[in-house]
Amino acid sequence: MTDINENIESPFKLKVSFNKLLEYYEDLVKNEDKTIVAKAKRVLNIASEYPELRDGFTNTKILKNREKEISIILQDTFSPLLTKNEIKTASVPFHNLIFNKSERFRDIIKTAGKGFELKIKNMPEEYRYIIACTVILNFCYGFNLNFRRPFYYEIPDANGIMRYYKIMYNADFCEIIPTEKAPKITVEDYEELLDNFENLELWKEKFPPNSYLFKGFVISNMFDVTDDQSISNVKSTLIKDEACKDDTFMEDFYEIFRSLLGINDIKVGFSIYNNEEHTFEHVYGVTASSFLLGNVEKENCHNVLCSWSHNRLFKEHKYFSISDVDKAYNKVGDCIPQINILRKQGIKSAIFAPIANEDGLMGVLEIVSNRPKELNSVNANKLEDIMPYIVSAVERSKVEEENLVEAIIQKECTSIHPSVHWRFEKEAKAFIKDEMSGKEARFRKIVFDDVYPLYGQIDIKGSSEARNLATKEDLRLQLNAVKNIFKKAQEIKALPIYDQFIFQANNYLNGLKEHFQVDSEQQITSFFINEVEPVFAHLREVKELNELIETYHASIDGKVEVLYKHRKGYDETIARINQEMASLLDKKQEEAQAMYPHFFERFKTDGVEHNMYIGESITKEKSFNLLYLYNLRLWQLQVMCEMENAYYQMQSEFPISLDVASMILVFNQPLSISFRMDEKQFDVDGTYNARYEIVKKRVDKAFIKGTNERVTQKGKISIVYSQKQDEVEYMRYIKFLQDKNYLDNDIEIVELQDLQAVTGLKAIRVSVLYHKTENDKLFYTYDDLMKELKA
Template identity: 75%
Template sequence: MDINDNIESPLNLKVSFNVMLKHYKALAKNDDEFVAARAKRILDMARAYPELEEGFSDVSILKEREKEIAIILEDSFSPVLTKNEIKTASVPFHNLIFNSSERFRSIIKTAGDNFELQIKNMPEDDRYIIACTIILNFCYGYNLNFKRPFYYEIPDANGILRYYKILYNADFCEIVPTEAAKKITQEDYNELLDNFENIDLWKEKFPPNSYIFRGFVISNIFDVTDDQSISNIKSNLIGEDKRKDEGFIEEFHEVFRSLLGINDLKVGFSIYNEEEETFERVYGVGMNSFLLNKSEKICCEGALCGWSHNRLLNENKYFSVSDVDKMFELSKGKAPHIASLHEQGIKSAIFAPIANDKGLMGILEIVSNKPQVLNSINANKLIDVMPFIVSAVERSKSDEENLIEAIIQKECTSIHPSVHWRFEREAKNFIKSEMNGEQAVFKKIAFENIYPLYGQIDIKGSSEARNKATQQDLTLQLSAIKKILEKASEIESLPIYDQFIYQTDNYLKGLSAHFQVDSEQQISDFFRKEIEPILKHLYTIDELKEQINAYFDSIDDKVNMLYRHRKDYDDTIALINKEMASLLDAKQVEAQQMYPHYFERFKTDGVEHNMYVGESITREDSFNLIYLYNLRLWQLQVMCEMENSYYQMQSDFPVSLDVASMILVFNQPLSISFRMDEKQFDVDGTYNARYEIVKKRVDKAYIKGTTERVTQKGKISIVYSQKQDEKEYLRYIKFLQSRHYLDTDVEIVELQDLQAVTGLKAIRVSVLYHKDENDKAFYTYDDLMKEIRA
């Protein structure tokens, strides 16, 4: 077998001892007779086998000349050091080793028959390119610093990975070009400098087998398990979202096993919450805490004994438990941390504080199922590791704080992605000013020449519906009180009971005749101040206990009132808002892809939304009115879809309510600015304020000369003031009629004047509905109600 088989390389490898034999030729002339005689003996032996000097690639010759090669290498592989040094002789970029120290052979034997020795951190393409850089050094004199540490990973007798660093001695090598070798020019060299990863370019400049390598390399190998374990711990701690990676904690176990030489070792963490004086679990895939065991959090004093509590929290020093079972007996199971370890079958452990100058942040927990393998002596190895863990925890805490802030920003403020760039720019300027020692001011965020779009899907008669629910609840509660009082009067004939019954009857009559806003508060005070004290007295009467218990069971703990019909109403409003907002948000994703714009929505008794579109928001010189028209049509279509979606799910709601939709058209561009105190955008300037006035009042506006509201169930109302807006929206309506979104009953009405706003008109048109998503028929609102009730 040839050593070049199955290897693609610019080097044709030949094992040769030519360079080493040259050293012996020089030593043969040494003044020291012993040195000279030994050199001559080696040269005489080598002369009988010219292939040792000329070079060979046949692997069988290594076996045939094993004895002679060992003699040549005897000075390099001293018998005195063979049990201590880890050393091999081999050809470069090849796993073929033809001579080695006794200690190396022992390490490989311990690794097992199935172990295959490989350089761990040298990719296949890198082997070719590194061989090329060696040629540039040897043959062309370019001093390229290509050297990087290479490693073997070899398991020991316990199956623990140990890391060995390889240092090459290339003193006994020579490289010569063949006829196939291409001359490398300065221009070639300059091109290669910027193309390390372009394997095709390197193969073009250095074709396979275009140079001959003669010689061998001596590898001096060092056990660097501790250093590499620390490096691996650092690598594991660097990077984002490690806690989401399933393999992270297992890798962490492995590097600690290598560092401490214990194969069944596990690592856990717990966080110290200073405010609550508790230890808490670290959340993440595979994360565990052996201190907390099954608990999510434990108070510090309940998790540790007095001594260990002081050691970790006050002194910030580690401690070990080398024999958990023994300590469990000595403490009689009263030391909480020992009891927790004992329950989990842990036999030895180390607890190390993760602390900085500000104090304890958490605890590193290292445990084993074997007694005494973790102890106060090997715990000292953590001294080199803890600074990196502390740094990682500090960074993690900072990242978590930033994440919390980001979530608050996202969920609780109105900074929409479309305008985020502007806030980011001002924040950078703010930081720059602070860094330069200047007065930092967060400048006003404003956008000019913006076109607004506004729409709402509003619950019709929401006030009346809530009043009715309140009236029903109060009637039920008053009736229940009246029955208790009547029974009490039968048992114990006291005039005071009759007086309370009289009051109750008056409230019931008032509720049925004319419910007023303050009725709820008056009756609530009556229950709290007068009825509750008397019920406590009546509870002493056995015949009334069951009835009074039933009454209090009907009372809601949060509002301290009967809350049945009002709860149905409130739940209905919440569900409507949730479903409508969810649908609108989903549709918004499509709209943003059409053209980026600012969007915000609000949940009230229904859902309102604002949209602002313009060049100053998008930052691009791309805005055209066609995008505004497109969004207006999109908005009208989506409002129809929301109406349909609502009535399809109406039967699922606790209370049956109607909705009415409205769109406000404002055809002049305006300016908006972010109001820091309110955390939302609002219009700028007196003229633009007219738009906000109309928005707030128009849904309550009446059609001129009537008492009919402009918004009606089953219809969409489009409010506008300019003739061109009317023409535009009539075109959209005609298009949506062709798609069966809208009916043919289009009407144009004038609105009564609002305060400081005149000349408003509205287009009203009925929505066409489907009973469900699969229904192909079209219904008006009245038809739909008949179908649903049929």
């Protein structure tokens, strides 16, 4: 580069000039102090010999050729006495060209290493032009536009630690002169620019490139503000939303503390304090280590800290340091838990600072190094300035966690669906407004009128029979085990009481075969716990019986105190069916909500039931059309087919093989629903609408008229309705899904026996077509599928 204006777009045509500085010296010639006068004359004489130094120049070669003379002219501004202390440069503004510098600045750049390029940290290239224009507005037109903001250099030191230098500019030796290219800036122009800072083209229009002459230079004084910037970086990092979930969060944190402490070899960790259990725990959701815990997930505080350090953190809320872990270990051995823990991790020095507020300890900040003496009680004092921000961040995090817990509880344990949340929010705001204005505040009833209901269920067929079979098998196994132990006891020592226990066990076994009653399980369980167990406790002393009784006890479930093998398989099957079906339904619901918002809730029983309500009063907007109801009905029928398929594809994974049957209830009249505060769920509102709830609760047990056959059947979907128009509508959907190979062609329409206060119900039944696996392209009826799976 020979011309300083090369490859730079700017409103300025730059010229290095010392004219304004020389004018100061011209005034100093009149000074009474002869020494000052002599110095001023010397500077002016040099300037007169080289007029380009006053007139200005753009050729960088002149800076090199006149380096000695420029140094003399700048000698008063760059005092030789302060050159090793001051961080100072003389340069061209908005340019990286530096032509005079203090020794300390020279050393700092040299230490940064080869290839280091000096750049202002927070002055984006795209804003340089605009910032130059704001300077012109103030300098040439007298507008008081406050554009000043601190600028920084980031320069690494000898240890590779980033240090921050704040730049203060002295612009006393500058001149800005409009050229003939410069349009006159009016008040209207100024006001337009005030609202268009980022509109670069507008600024270029008002301040064309090279339309102003800049003559002079600027002096930059820099100050090491690494500590202040580290504190600021801590604040910025902790304030960021989602910061702790970022993979780079901890590495950024390391860098901040390295700059603050001036130590390259450190790591930062956290331990969160659980007040209820008095334990330290790892921070979840962050890739942060805990050096107090090591690889242990959680540990009692007394097992981690000695009594002195425990008191220091918990009572005094003060930090403590270990400057030489190995030396401390050699002195006290394994007696001090934190020293032992650190030594095992290869840590040589450490600082532990309490994260505490007036309510007590919330956690511990841990800073560790692999070198002894690096961390100590002296540099630990630097933490004083940043701990308040870490405390605030942890407090905020705890509040966010509490809010998240509440949100999860609301999601999992109540029925406030997102589609109706707006209504609850509206009433809550009204409640708060009334309360704050002194009125009697009450939470008004939440009612949605004129909504269309949809109900469906995928029910586990024969679940009661399956549980009874599992229960009887468990009881039979346990009774036989008890009987065998008493037989062995009788062989060792004949006692009539043993015969009585054997008789009782046989009596219960016969009862299981012939007449298993509702209370049979309770009676037999009571026999095991209250009669058999006390005797077994005594018989364990008999050597020949001890192993038998040990084997018996090994088969007993510790929680329920009975043999729980087959019932456990049943319970696990029911739980997994419910979980898988509910999960699939929830996932499909996201698609349905995207089509049109509606209320949705589901329940896990012996299977999964779901309610949906759709209507204008729920959506809050005047956008509802019956088209969205018909679309949701078709979606529901399709999803029920998909759930059936998904179930039979995973059936083999369950401990017990059970069947399911699906049903949809069609109700073609709109109704009202209200939120029942005591039950924390929505229910139909009004006597007329209660008919819908009666049908919903009883219809799956209904029989086909004139038969003992239930309306719901494995391998089929039953669509229960009462109006002819519903039949016509659903026949269209079935025809469509038959074409898509979701349903078979065996449609049947049946009448249902009357329910209490409900007559005239009908049902369409049609078989589902299945796939063996997700990738299977063949279609099977239920019977075909069972044959294929057993083949």
